Amino acid sequence: MIRPKIISFICIIGYLSVVFTFPQVFSPQIKKLGVLMPAIYGILVAANFIACVGLWYFKQWGVQLYIISVFAKTLFYILANQLGFGFYFNCSVSFIFIIILLRFYPKMNPNL
Amino acid sequence: MLWVLFKESLLFAWQSLVSNKLRSFLSLLGITIGIFAIILVFTIVDGLESNIRGSIQSLGNNVVYIQKWPWDFGPDYPWWKYINRPVPQYYELDELQKRCKSTEALAYRMGRRRTIKYRSNSIQNAVVAGISHDFYKIKNFDLTAGRYFTQNETDAGYHLALIGASIAEGLFPNEDPIGKEIKIAGNKAVIIGVIKKEGESLLGVSFDYQVITPFNFARYFLDVRSENADPMIYAKAKPNVSNAEMISELTGIMRGIRKLKPMGEPNFALNETSLISKGFDGLFDIIGTAGWIIGGFSILVGGFGIANIMFVSVKERTNLIGIQKSLGAKNFFILVQFLGESVMLSTIGGFFGLLVTYIITLLGKDAIDMDISLTSTNIILGFTISILIGIISGFIPAYSASQLDPVEAIRSN
Numbered sequence: 001m002i003r004p005k006i007i008s009f010i011c012i013i014g015y016l017s018v019v020f021t022f023p024q025v026f027s028p029q030i031k032k033l034g035v036l037m038p039a040i041y042g043i044l045v046a047a048n049f050i051a052c053v054g055l056w057y058f059k060q061w062g063v064q065l066y067i068i069s070v071f072a073k074t075l076f077y078i079l080a081n082q083l084g085f086g087f088y089f090n091c092s093v094s095f096i097f098i099i100i101l102l103r104f105y106p107k108m109n110p111n112l
Numbered sequence: 113m114l115w116v117l118f119k120e121s122l123l124f125a126w127q128s129l130v131s132n133k134l135r136s137f138l139s140l141l142g143i144t145i146g147i148f149a150i151i152l153v154f155t156i157v158d159g160l161e162s163n164i165r166g167s168i169q170s171l172g173n174n175v176v177y178i179q180k181w182p183w184d185f186g187p188d189y190p191w192w193k194y195i196n197r198p199v200p201q202y203y204e205l206d207e208l209q210k211r212c213k214s215t216e217a218l219a220y221r222m223g224r225r226r227t228i229k230y231r232s233n234s235i236q237n238a239v240v241a242g243i244s245h246d247f248y249k250i251k252n253f254d255l256t257a258g259r260y261f262t263q264n265e266t267d268a269g270y271h272l273a274l275i276g277a278s279i280a281e282g283l284f285p286n287e288d289p290i291g292k293e294i295k296i297a298g299n300k301a302v303i304i305g306v307i308k309k310e311g312e313s314l315l316g317v318s319f320d321y322q323v324i325t326p327f328n329f330a331r332y333f334l335d336v337r338s339e340n341a342d343p344m345i346y347a348k349a350k351p352n353v354s355n356a357e358m359i360s361e362l363t364g365i366m367r368g369i370r371k372l373k374p375m376g377e378p379n380f381a382l383n384e385t386s387l388i389s390k391g392f393d394g395l396f397d398i399i400g401t402a403g404w405i406i407g408g409f410s411i412l413v414g415g416f417g418i419a420n421i422m423f424v425s426v427k428e429r430t431n432l433i434g435i436q437k438s439l440g441a442k443n444f445f446i447l448v449q450f451l452g453e454s455v456m457l458s459t460i461g462g463f464f465g466l467l468v469t470y471i472i473t474l475l476g477k478d479a480i481d482m483d484i485s486l487t488s489t490n491i492i493l494g495f496t497i498s499i500l501i502g503i504i505s506g507f508i509p510a511y512s513a514s515q516l517d518p519v520e521a522i523r524s525n
Binding site: 018019022023025026027028031035036038039042043045046049050053057111112 | 397401405444
């Protein structure tokens with residue numbers, strides 16, 4: 001099946017967010033949270049990116065990984081007490097994206 | 113099974129890297145420069161920060177400085193309000209010692225740059241300080257040789273001096289300085305102690321280039337009423353007394369000594385080291401953020417370089433991928449093979465970046481005599497960034513390779 005435009009839009013937003021959030025991995029703010037925090041945050045950013053690649057290829061594992069990475073990232077922000085406007089905005093947008101992705105989930109390719 | 117598959121994929125990746133040495137070298141160069149840039153900035157910032165924090169710590173957290181000028185780092189410093197204030201005087205120390213109950217120790221200090229001579233050797237611009245006796249109870253310093261002044265020696269203003277390690281090295285390269293007579297701005301003084309080497313301090317509070325003398329002796333070559341000698345009174349709080357309590361008491365006593373009206377503006381400043389820390393916090397944040405932006409862009413460029421080279425690599429080996437798949441290789445095997453190659457490339461690049469940073473810190477340490485070292489946090493950060501950039505930049509080429517149709521792949525040139 002051809003990838004719907006809305007999924008392409010989500011993927012492009014996802015790629016752009018990775019470009020902007022990747023430098024945060026080594027930002028002083030994340031570094032201050034702990035020695036392993038940059039590594040943990042980096043894994044979450046990488047997972048988000050891989051999920052977007054999966055979505056681009058219209059694969060079910062892309063949706064699964066996207067949901068996991070969104071929840072893990074939310075948990076990270078809560079534990080790190082980084083609850084600003086950006087956090088609530090990201091949560092809302094991600095929640096809307098997850099609902100859209102779940103609508104298309106049955107039509108997606110279940111293979112790797 | 114999975115491990116065997118993984119190991120075999122990495123072996124393929126390694127062989128590919130080795131067979132294209134120049135291409136591998138050029139693509140890892142981008143990551144090397146990126147990691148070098150970002151980790152070097154972080155290392156320098158960490159070194160500067162620890163040096164300044166150490167210097168602030170050495171000033172004492174529970175010490176308050178009574179001075180003419182308040183420590184303020186804002187852009188709107190109202191200097192005109194403070195310029196006509198009197199400087200702290202030695203007699204004010206006596207009064208404070210009599211009346212103050214919250215302090216463990218009080219000391220007076222003033223100092224200026226003077227020339228120190230011993231026979232034909234001389235050191236210009238050494239800081240010569242005149243102190244009251246309890247100075248040692250407030251400032252932490254150790255002596256490598258000799259002793260501190262006695263109460264009688266400081267009170268009577270004996271012509272004695274303690275010298276810093278760098279002064280001792282400069283004036284007495286091959287001699288023991290204890291008991292030798294030096295000249296401070298033409299006044300003779302006998303050395304009774306050498307202060308342990310402290311190293312460079314960015315706040316300029318190191319004792320290495322200082323000569324300490326009793327205040328009543330320093331009167332001969334320091335103008336006690338001059339602001340240029342930066343006179344100040346140190347007050348150290350008793351163990352269970354907070355700085356706020358001590359400041360409150362000191363304010364009342366100082367107002368009394370200077371006969372200020374109850375509602376009048378104070379004509380003295382009570383400074384705490386926390387004010388310096390706050391002033392530097394903003395500076396470190398700016399330097400850290402600047403380093404983060406510069407390094408971030410370098411890393412991104414390096415990442416694009418690796419992604420590009422991985423696409424070329426996939427294109428070059430399309431036939432091979434087709435053959436591997438037709439012989440039963442799974443998508444996962446192809447994915448790990450290319451992803452492993454890109455992660456390997458970026459990790460090796462990161463390793464060289466860290467190595468160059470380490471060498472630079474070693475050279476820098478000798479050159480500027482400051483403790484700048486590559487910390488484990490920055491090493492972990494360097495490797496984390498390298499691995500992540502390898503995964504992010506290599507995933508799309510690797511995944512597109514894994515999705516190739518074997519028949520189409522074998523047919524391609």
